[in-house]
Amino acid sequence: MSEELLAREIAGEQEFVDRVYVQLEKSARAAQQLAREGFDRGKLGHEGGLVERDAMVFQAAKRIAQLDAAHEGLVFGRLDVRPELSPEPRYVGRIGLRDDNHDSLLIDWRAPAAAVFYQATAADPKNVVRRRVLRSSGPTVVSVEDELLDAEAGTDLPIVGEGALMAQLSRARDRSMHSIVATIQAEQDLAIRAPSKGVVSISGGPGTGKTVVALHRAAYLLYTDRRRYESGGVLVVGPSGVFMRYIERVLPSLGETAVALRSLGEVVDGIRATRHDEPAVADVKGSARMAELMRRTSRQQAPGAPREFRIFWRDDVIVLDPGRLGQLRRQLMGQGRRNRQIPRVASSLLDLMWRQVRGERGRDRGREAFNDDMLGNQGFVDFVVEWWPPLDAPTVLGWLRDPEFLARVAEGVLSEEDQRLLTKSWASDLPASVEDVPLLDELRYALGDVPARTEEDHELDDFLGGDVQELTSAVEREYGSGGRAWTPPTHSIEDDPFAHVLIDEAQDLTPMQWRMVGRRGRTASWTIVGDPAQSSWPVPSEAALARAAALEGKELHEFHLSTNYRNSSEIYEYAAAYAGRAGLDADLPTAVRSTGVPPREVPVTGDLAAATRAAVAEMAAEVSGTVGIVVPAARRSDVNAWLASWPEFASDARGARAAIDSSVAPSGEDRIVVLTGLDTKGLEFDGIVVVRPQEIEAESVTGSATLYVVLTRATQLLTVLT
Secondary structure: OOHHHHHHHHHHHHHHHHHHHHHHHHHHHHHHHHHHHHHHHOOOOOHHHHHHHHHHHHHHHHHHHHHHHOOOOOEEEEEEEOOOOOOOOEEEEOOOEEOOOOOEEEEEOOOHHHHHHHHOOOOOOOOEEEEEEEEEEOOEEEEEEEEEOOHHHOOOOOOOOOOHHHHHHOOOOOOOOOOOOOOOOHHHHHHHOOOOOOEEEEEEOOOOOHHHHHHHHHHHHHHHOHHHHHHHOEEEEEOOHHHHHHHOOHHHHOOOOOEEEEEOOOOOOOOOOOOOOOHHHHHHHHOOHHHHHHHHHHOOOOOOOOOOEEEEEOOEEEEEOHHHHHHHHHHHHOOOOOHHHHHHHHHHHHHHHHOOOOOHHHHHHHHHHHHHHHHOOHHHHHHHHHHOOOOOHHHHHHHOOOHHHHHHHHOOOOOHHHHHHHHHHHOOOOOOOHHHHHHHHHHHHHHOOOOOOOHHHHHHHHHHOOOHHHHHHHHHHHOOOOOOOOOOOOOOHHHOOOOEEEEOOHHHOOHHHHHHHHHOOOOOEEEEEEOHHHOOOOOHHHHHHHHHHHOOOOOEEEEEEOEEEEEEHHHHHHHHHHHHHHOOOOOOOEEEEOOOOOOEEEOOOOOHHHHHHHHHHHHHHHOOOOEEEEEOHHHHHHHHHHHHOOHHHHOOOOOOEEEOOOOOOOOOOEEEEEEEOHHHOOOOEEEEEEEOHHHHHOOOOOHHHHHHHHHOOEEEEEEEEO
């Protein structure tokens, strides 16, 4: 292929891309004009104008955001079909655009007309003669890659480049995952365009593109049924904050912004957990037994709550003893979630007390006078508030810090060793762990929200003929006084369900995490991504039952990806050999790319710090993209200290800046990071240095699966310090 031919082809494509960007700017100006017109409608002075304003401004803002996100790599594909079917090429891009005559200028990659761009193969060209991928930097075309799919078409179209897929695979990685929209392969496209209802399960070994395929599927669903998925919302759940920051650019780059990206520590609104418990504690907190423990805990009387109330009224001594109160508490609990019963508590107690009024003076005064007198009695109001206080999940979980309380509610559920591990975990003042979040969610649902009093409640009060409304209001006022301040949550449990739920690294979800995520997808369609061989949960059968419960009644569509696009064949053969030695039932995809560079094992018997620095320096000099240093969790602080005190590391030859603390999101310019084995889930790097793999393997009962994951993170170079 001559340089002259390549330059001529690029120049031809640049002319078309320039036309598209001109049209993009026109569309942006039209959207901005729509927004201005919308604001003008709001000045009409009537309600209809305000409604029109809101609708027009909302639609304009969405379109502007979509157009802004599409600038990078706007046009990436071209299809040349058989001349007798269409003499003009078809161009595929991140969004769809029409020209001034309203003819299609650019086909949205999610549109049915673009499907052939991904599904055509040499074996089944689907009337496509040549498929071309354009690679751009901003609005400038920098290269083209062609595939001749129908050699019998008798075409004189030039074929240039080394092949789009292989060119993409050889790119240096940076700190973010990128869209594969230009290089989606046929088996990946089938999963992306699978039916929207039910559950799509995407499985496959390391490097098969499961994550990015799932994200493209989310973008595809939003395109095909925008009203449903934008109004209901799309939830994407991943294993860690590091991972979520890694993938956060993919969907906006595909023109989608109406998606909630949350790590497992952020699924519950108002909670953000990043700290993990040690493996033994995590195994207890994640087990299905904890659901019963949380149910029992939510039904306990609040520690310190009064167990009796006594008052003299007219000629009667009225007593609320433990027996009566216990019976009433069970009755209220049987009517629904605990906090939902708050509006009934005061009136239920009054009923119980009024039935004890026997004297003539009391009966003659009547129920209304009785209610008035109780309302004026601060002791009674205090009792109501303290006997049945509104409760939130963190408060109730805190009850379990008391070993005696824990032992009482855990009887028959948890062993003494399990209780000891939990007590040790909760004894510190550390913030909630990632493993605590599903427990808080379980309690949140068991407790329920405190309901606001409705018009129906007021009508019922009037019907009963008592001043229950006034009394209940007095009690509710008391909830915010005397040190008993409590603020109802701004987010109701009724607001949790989404229209679509996407779970990545699903093999790692504990039974309690499946319950937590399942609540958000009761009426949703699902995309589930995972590889059982990479699981960090030690009891797969227990997790499988929880997963089945979360997905009950939903139709399952299964897709398996079989090609490893990430690792060089040399690196993956090394990782696969380890999986075999470790006894992992690994799904072994075929690696399609070879670098000729095998992984290096470096025995270290002396100074580990010096050996680590040397390995990192050598790798940083050989690759232009990211380098991950994977260490045992117990050594992370040490390794950070070694590297922080090493000036050459902080400013290497390419100006890289080290990310010293992996719990903090590295910035886009950081290319060398220190991670634990679990931190690497879902990530990839140009080069990986593994420090003390035997210790990573020994960290937990699933340590061998974690080490297998670590060995499959590198795209070009792998060094193992044994």
